[in-house]
Amino acid sequence: MARYGMVIDTRKCVGCQDCVIACQAENNVPEGFCRDWITTESQGKFPTLQLEIRTERCNHCTDAPCVSCCPTGASHYHDVGGVVLVNHNECIGCKACISSCPYDARYIHPEGYVDKCTFCIHRVEKGQDPACVSVCPTHCMYFGDFDDPNSKVNKLLESRKHHSLIPEAGTKPNIYYLI
Amino acid sequence: MNSLSRRRFLKITSASFGAAIAATSMSTVVKGSEKIEEKSGKKIKGVQKIPTFCDICFWKCGAIAYIKDGKLWKIEGHPEDPLSNGRLCPRGTGGIGAHFDQSRLKAPLLRKGPRGKEEFVEVTWDEALDFIAKKMNKIKADHGPEAMALFSHGIGGNFIKHLMKAYGTPNLTAPSFAQCRGPREVGFELTYGDVVGSPERTDIKNTKCLVLIGSHLGENMHNTQVQEFAEAVENGATIITVDPRFSVAASKAKHYLPIKPGTDMALLLAWMNVIVAEKLYNKEFIDNYAFGFEQFEYEIAQYTPEWAYIETTIDPEVIRETAREMARYAPATIIHPGRHTTWYGDDTQRSRAIALLNALMGNWGKKGGLYNPQSVSIPGYPYPPYPKSEKGAADNPHHKYPFAEGAEKISTGLREATLTGDPYPLKGWFVYATNLTQALPNTQETIDAIQKLDLLVVVDVVPSEIAGYADVVLPESVYLERYDDLNTPLFREGFVSLRQPVVEEPDDQKPNWWMAKKLADKLGLGNYFPWKDVEEYLDTRLKSAGLSLDQLKEKGVIKGPEQKIYNDANNPPNFYTSTGKVEFYSLRLKEVGFDPIPKYTKPEEPPIGSFRLLFGRAPVHTFSKTQSNRFLSDLMEENEVWINVDVAKRMGFKNGEYVRLKNQDGILSNKVKIKATERIRTDCVYMVHGFGQRSKMYRQTFNKGASDSQLITKYKIDPLMGGTGMNVNFVTIEWGA
Structure with a gap:
């Protein structure tokens, strides 16, 4: 089995939002919506400040509440890599998943179904990186398989301090941020 | 005597193509035939990839456009392109x-109301170009060809530039000199006899220590x-x-x-003080290549970190520590020369100080320092010689700015000549892809100058503010729909890249080369455009370098032979200054009465309750030309005014609340x-x-956020080269939306 995920180096990220636009263009995301976004957190008092700039998206959680709460089974784990996907045809737009997601990663597409990051599974299955990863001018994002002990993503987690977002929600997110 | 050769790029750096082309292992990105089928209207199923280079800013990154089922889908970086x-x-x-x-200009427009009222009627291309030709001929007859000026920005301006040279005017300019990197280029030329150039010759990826002074890479x-x-x-640099x-x-x-x-x-002087006092500089480099180091050493001794602390508010120990850190990694240390350097009016001297600090590192031609850029040479098209102007350019009357005598003219100098008629009146402006009301400081001065003109032509893709003042607006194809001139920059490696159409224009827009050629015919200058179309022009140039347009259309980018970018024992640096050395003491500056070694001038203090107005870039926009692009405006629709949180709290302003800024001259912002x-x-x-x-025509941007250019009513002119220092305005914050 594979468990796909991302490791993102916040030291390299400059918050340029290229990942946001690449995703919108690649996936034809409707105007005014996005599947990924940038968060900037600052700590301290001027001039002794620390900034963490993060590119964020669906965490493709291993224990995803959006999957367990979906009444129709539209939200599901994909056979490959455990990627969390929404089957648009089965989605009734009830928004239960939107309420359950601790990361606010989902939105209602103007056509009525719920939409979100797919890890660009259509690219991944062809051996390419997700659009956001392959566009990044700072090379701050790494996509890979956490079940493969030799994968670059696992090596990065072994060698650098990192954190995930809202781990206390207990959803087992699959995106880690190097600090 | 002071005329500079700063735009004379060294011939020795450019290599010609030869057998090396065969060695470049470029995979074919697209078949030429696919493109032709698409153009002929056949809808192609599936995905086509067409190489080109970008034009959203002027960096000219190689790209590959994807067409899916005949429709433009996405654009990605070209994997073989050294820039992207x-x-x-x-x-x-x-x-x-x-x-x-959705805001694009669709057809040529002719002004019907007063200038700036944005009242136009749509006309045909013939009508628009006939109108322009008639006016330009009259200007030439009444005032001479010098009375026309061209303001342009980017590689797209090349054909119009050629047309204006053929017409006979030397007044060709871009805001990129006097409003941007001019002081830097002059400062480096005075010191090293060579410019920084664009892209910058900074070997950032190999550096061990990078000093950024106001450069906001990542946002820029x-x-x-x-x-x-x-x-x-x-x-870990x-x-x-x-x-x-x-x-x-x-x-x-x-x-x-x-x-x-x-x-x-x-700060720069204090850093150099520490490095000289503690003898941390690269002794070998200074011994071999420095001119006037003794005088410099003597003069720099007064600028202690304690002295600088009073001015800069930077702790003297931090100044010492950072100076030592720079020296520790030298020569793999870069003090970045910056790009937008027109700040305080003494910018050429500040750039000279940066050049000297780099020289103390001995990083010229060194890995991790300032490398020697390379290029490939593609001969120009064999045009007839241009007519010579007897009057000379109008941007720098009476040689007021002694170091502004190169090819790049002072944009604000031409505006000044238009306003004053000194040295002679300018009667027509041709504006290509630069929104002058935002690009030049003091918007009102630009508008006043425009009101003096007999002709204002604006070429743009959207109805920019400046277009609202034009007599004729010419709608241009965007970069994805046109060919432009070849890109052969000086960079880490020499290469040539091609911009080519990947989709057709949605309306009656035309490429700049077409406009220039048509207008030339109407002006009786057709002999300067002997080629049938731009493809013939490009192919002729490429063939003279042993390449072909078909080849480049397929590959997008072709690299030249590998060349050395670092100096070594067999290949020592050459400095094309008057002394042949790096000039710590400048005889040329001394000769015309300027400080031969940079000195510090105290800035004016903001009045109590006022703030100095600073401006910069966002990663998702270029100048004022991308605000209606839906991807980019989605991410940033308007700007914000950054203010320290404690000050905001004390003044009672909350985050997200609308205010207006008022400058020292009473100008109130949006x-x-x-x-x-x-x-x-x-x-x-x-x-x-x-x-x-x-601009009301430019609906998506109308009144969104505030304009710094409008608030920059004051600017301090650099006495060396005429650059406009723009960080000298003070604003108060006023309540109310």
Whole structure:
């Protein structure tokens, strides 16, 4: 089995939002919506400040509440890599998943179904990186398989301090941020 | 006698193509035939990939456009292109939005109402060009060809530039000199006999210590530089960031120096004081290549870190520590020369100080320092010689600015000549792809100058503010729909890249080469455009270099032979200064009465209750030309005014609240949102340039955010080269939307 995920180096990220636009263009995301976004957190008092700039998206959680709460089974784990996907045809737009997601990663597409990051599974299955990863001018994002002990993503987690977002929600997110 | 040769790029750096082409292993990206089928209207199923290069900024990154089922889908970096390395910046990725932009100009427009009222009628291309030709002929007959000026920006201006030269005017300019990198180029030329150039010759990816003074890489999204910056950060390079604002680059720094605005020169002098006093400089380089080091050593002794502390508010120990750190990694240390350097009016001297600090590192031609850029040579098209102007250019009357005598004219000098008639009146402006009301300081002066003209032609893709004042507006095809001239920059490696159409224009827009050729015919200058179309022009140039257009259409980018970019024992540096050395003491400056060694001038203090107005860039916009691109405006629709959070609290302003800024001359800005933040000093405010446009035709941008250019009524002119120092305005914050 594979468990796909991302490791993102916040030291390299400059918050340029290229990942946001690449995703919108690649996936034809409707105007005014996005599947990924940038968060900037600052700590301290001027001039002794620390900034963490993060590119964020669906965490493709291993224990995803959006999957367990979906009444129709539209939200599901994909056979490959455990990627969390929404089957648009089965989605009734009830928004239960939107309420359950601790990361606010989902939105209602103007056509009525719920939409979100797919890890660009259509690219991944062809051996390419997700659009956001392959566009990044700072090379701050790494996509890979956490079940493969030799994968670059696992090596990065072994060698650098990192954190995930809202781990206390207990959803087992699959995106880690190097600090 | 002081005329500079700064635009004379060294011939020795450019190599010609030869057998080396065969050695470049480029995979074929697209078959030429696919393109032709698409053009002939057959809808192609599936995905086509067409190489080109970007135009959302002027960096010219190689790209590959994807057409899916006959429709423009996305654009990605060209993997073989040395500028993009397969990755575009957010603006480049959002570039497809330029093609779909709902605000685009659709047909030529002729003015019907008073200038600036934006009352136009649509006309045919013939009518528009006939009107222009008639006016241009009259201007030539009444005042001579010099009375026409061209303001252009970017490679797209090349054919119109050629037309204006053929017409006979020497008044060709771009804001990129006197409003941007001019002081830097003159400062480096005076010191090293060579310019920094664009892209900058900074070997950032190999550096061990990078000093950024006001450069906000990451927000300023020059693609290759940002890529290399991230690489340097990953490799653990020491980053030293000097900025009144805690920029993104500051957040990556080991040392952040929150300098008082306007005092950078004091910091530079103190750094050099420490390096000289503690003998940390590269002795071998100084012994071999420095001119006037003794005088410099003597003069620099007065600028102690304690002296600089009073000016800059930077702790003397931090000044010492950072100076030592720079020296520790030399020559793999870069003090970045910056790009937008027109700040305080003494900018050429500040750039000279930066050049000298780099010289103390001995980093010229060194890995991790300032490399020797390379290029390939593609001969120009064999045109007839241009007519010679007897009057000469109007931008610098009476040689007022002794070091502004190169090919790049002073844009604001031409505006001044238009206003005053000195040295002679300018009667017509041709404006290509530069929104002068935002690009030049003091919007009102630009408008006043325009009112003196007999002809204003604006070529643009959207109804920019300047278009609202034009007599004739010519709608241009966006870069995805046209050919432009070849790109052969000086960079890490020599290469040529091609911009080619990937989709057709949605309406009656035309490419600039077509406009220039048509207009030339109507002006009786057809002999300067002997080629049938741009493809013939490009093919002729490429064939003379042993290449062909078909080849380049397929590959997008062709690299030249590998050349050395670093100096070594067998290949020592040459300095094309008057002394043949790096000039710590400048005889040329001394000769015309300027400081031969840079000195510090105290900046004016903001009055109590006022803040110094600073401006910069955002990663998702270029100047004022991308605000209606839906991908880019989605991410940033308007700018904000950054103000220190404690100051905002004390004044009672909340985050997100609309205010207006009022400058020292009583000019009131558009409404703009407060960004109350820890990330800025208390004595200045900051905003991103390019917003607050007031063109009603340009609906998506109308009154969104505030314009810094409007508030910059005051500018301090650099006495060496005529650059306009723009960080000298003070604003108060006024309630009310």
